[in-house]
Amino acid sequence: MGEDVRPGTAEAAGRDDRARRRRTALTGNEAVALAMRQVEPDVVAAYPITPQTDIVQFFASFVADGRVKTEFVTVESEHSAMSAVVGASAAGARAMTATSANGLALMWEVLYIASGSRLPIVMPVVNRALSAPINIHCDHSDAMGARDSGWVQLWSEDAQEAYDNVIQAVRIAEDPRVLLPVMVCYDGFIISHALLNLEVLTDDEVKEFVGTYRPDRSLLDPDRPVTVGPLDLYDFYFEHKRQQAEAMAAAREVIPEVAAAYAALTGRSYGMMEAYRLADAEAAVVVLGSAAGTARFVVDRLRREGRKAGLLKLRVFRPFPASEMAEALGGLRAVAVMDRCDGFSAAGGPVFNEVRSALYGLDGVRPDAAGRPQGRAPNGPPLVVNVVYGLGGRDVDPEDIEAVFDLLFRRIEGEEPRGEDGAGVLSRSLRPSPNTEVHYLGVRE
Amino acid sequence: MTVREGAGWKEIPRGGLILEPGNAVAYETGDWRTFRPVWHEDRCIQCLLCWVYCPDAAIEVKDGKVTGVDYRYCKGCGICATECPDKAHALEMIREEEAGADG
Numbered sequence: 001m002g003e004d005v006r007p008g009t010a011e012a013a014g015r016d017d018r019a020r021r022r023r024t025a026l027t028g029n030e031a032v033a034l035a036m037r038q039v040e041p042d043v044v045a046a047y048p049i050t051p052q053t054d055i056v057q058f059f060a061s062f063v064a065d066g067r068v069k070t071e072f073v074t075v076e077s078e079h080s081a082m083s084a085v086v087g088a089s090a091a092g093a094r095a096m097t098a099t100s101a102n103g104l105a106l107m108w109e110v111l112y113i114a115s116g117s118r119l120p121i122v123m124p125v126v127n128r129a130l131s132a133p134i135n136i137h138c139d140h141s142d143a144m145g146a147r148d149s150g151w152v153q154l155w156s157e158d159a160q161e162a163y164d165n166v167i168q169a170v171r172i173a174e175d176p177r178v179l180l181p182v183m184v185c186y187d188g189f190i191i192s193h194a195l196l197n198l199e200v201l202t203d204d205e206v207k208e209f210v211g212t213y214r215p216d217r218s219l220l221d222p223d224r225p226v227t228v229g230p231l232d233l234y235d236f237y238f239e240h241k242r243q244q245a246e247a248m249a250a251a252r253e254v255i256p257e258v259a260a261a262y263a264a265l266t267g268r269s270y271g272m273m274e275a276y277r278l279a280d281a282e283a284a285v286v287v288l289g290s291a292a293g294t295a296r297f298v299v300d301r302l303r304r305e306g307r308k309a310g311l312l313k314l315r316v317f318r319p320f321p322a323s324e325m326a327e328a329l330g331g332l333r334a335v336a337v338m339d340r341c342d343g344f345s346a347a348g349g350p351v352f353n354e355v356r357s358a359l360y361g362l363d364g365v366r367p368d369a370a371g372r373p374q375g376r377a378p379n380g381p382p383l384v385v386n387v388v389y390g391l392g393g394r395d396v397d398p399e400d401i402e403a404v405f406d407l408l409f410r411r412i413e414g415e416e417p418r419g420e421d422g423a424g425v426l427s428r429s430l431r432p433s434p435n436t437e438v439h440y441l442g443v444r445e
Numbered sequence: 446m447t448v449r450e451g452a453g454w455k456e457i458p459r460g461g462l463i464l465e466p467g468n469a470v471a472y473e474t475g476d477w478r479t480f481r482p483v484w485h486e487d488r489c490i491q492c493l494l495c496w497v498y499c500p501d502a503a504i505e506v507k508d509g510k511v512t513g514v515d516y517r518y519c520k521g522c523g524i525c526a527t528e529c530p531d532k533a534h535a536l537e538m539i540r541e542e543e544a545g546a547d548g
Binding site: 235237243 | 448450452453454457459460461462463464466
């Protein structure tokens with residue numbers, strides 16, 4: 001573990017002196033374990049799984065060395081890990097765990113119990129492909145599968161953002177308007193095991209930012225007894241799900257508020273998404289995770305060549321920022337949505353389907369009284385294609401992303417989709433319907 | 446806080462929390478029942494084993510003697526009839542539809 005900032009030192013003393021704040025080289029998992037140490041939750045219950053393992057290992061050493069007062073529960077499975085943090089959270093504790101891939105899959109049942117019981121648990125998810133066949137490397141099929149489990153999902157481009165997201169996640173989860181669990185997703189190995197020179201807060205700054213958790217209800221409060229997780233049939237279950245939908249909608253307000261407070265502290269600003277060189281772009285890719293950095297590099301390269309390329313990096317997938325998405329993409333001509341997961345719908349990946357849905361019905365072609373096109377999509381909504389990439393850790397290079405932009409510019413120029421769109425790396429596409437193209441980037445025919 | 450029957454989603458505690466202690470009495474679980482125990486006072490030897498074993502406190506006892514079964518809460522599990530000594534056989538399980546309109 002890299003050197004980190006200790007409270008009470010000269011470095012930690014001046015909280016407004018950003019120059020004194022420590023820059024340090026950490027892997028993604030080290031950065032996240034550091035954030036967890038600085039948050040110092042009351043309870044951590046976790047089970048190791050590649051590539052999350054060293055989070056648990058580092059955190060266990062913090063406990064063993066007396067650097068945190070956290071109750072650390074070693075469990076026999078991820079189902080137990082999630083169950084233990086559900087119990088701890090219901091008892092009024094600030095509780096965290098962490099997992100990847102098959103571990104997340106084993107938690108499935110309890111994920112819904114955490115969200116349905118409105119427990120503000122925070123969980124780093126180090127994204128890894130699901131078995132079978134067994135693969136330990138990055139893709140997003142684990143967290144994408146859990147997209148409807150009622151958890152807020154923050155996605156991270158690098159170790160800095162993963163660190164920043166963990167700290168913000170605590171405040172988002174515990175906001176009384178939200179009270180939902182939060183997953184902090186970041187790419188296995190690419191982020192979790194790669195070193196990045198990043199800026200970390202002092203322990204005191206983190207503790208002050210997350211504050212003291214004061215739950216309004218706790219199982220351990222004998223003066224105000226409460227029952228958690230009772231039977232709830234056709235008479236009230238639906239009302240409780242409606243509350244959950246409202247809480248997730250409220251998270252759309254809370255996440256930017258927390259981001260603004262975090263930006264005031266750190267100077268690092270995060271929204272629901274990042275629109276990069278989109279204002280005058282004709283073609284853009286939508287990316288979440290580490291590939292956003294690669295895409296940004298490619299956008300800059302294309303811009304130098306005079307091509308109007310842009311990037312939309314999605315940071316928050318749950319709640320889904322549909323209106324911001326429509327605002328950011330509505331004026332473009334063509335968009336490629338990158339999915340590091342094949343949802344096996346045979347009609348495109350999960351991010352693609354939600355992004356394209358957000359763009360449906362944009363008021364574009366109906367002229368106003370003066371005969372001018374109006375609305376956010378004056379030329380009609382953009383063409384949206386799907387690109388599935390990077391499954392099981394398949395690398396994605398700048399040249400791969402450039403091939404995606406080439407496809408978009410060819411479509412803008414009027415080229416019709418054919419069965420095979422080959423700039424080499426884009427394989428034969430699925431055409432589930434006349435207006436849907438699902439391309440596979442970097443797979444061999 | 447008592448949850449009113451038919452209350453809307455804005456009025457009820459979040460996530461199914463029950464804030465009122467000791468409210469199980471308000472939930473009449475007897476309507477799940479498929480079989481019901483029928484108590485025959487003439488055969489009962491007042492050993493109180495049924496009262497001891499009933500998981501739902503549905504055996505009614507007054508002045509130390511069994512007086513009947515509280516069908517508002519009896520789920521019809523049949524434990525009372527199983528535990529009732531064979532020689533007494535004072536509790537008999539019958540199908541709900543055989544109980545007739547008096548149930």
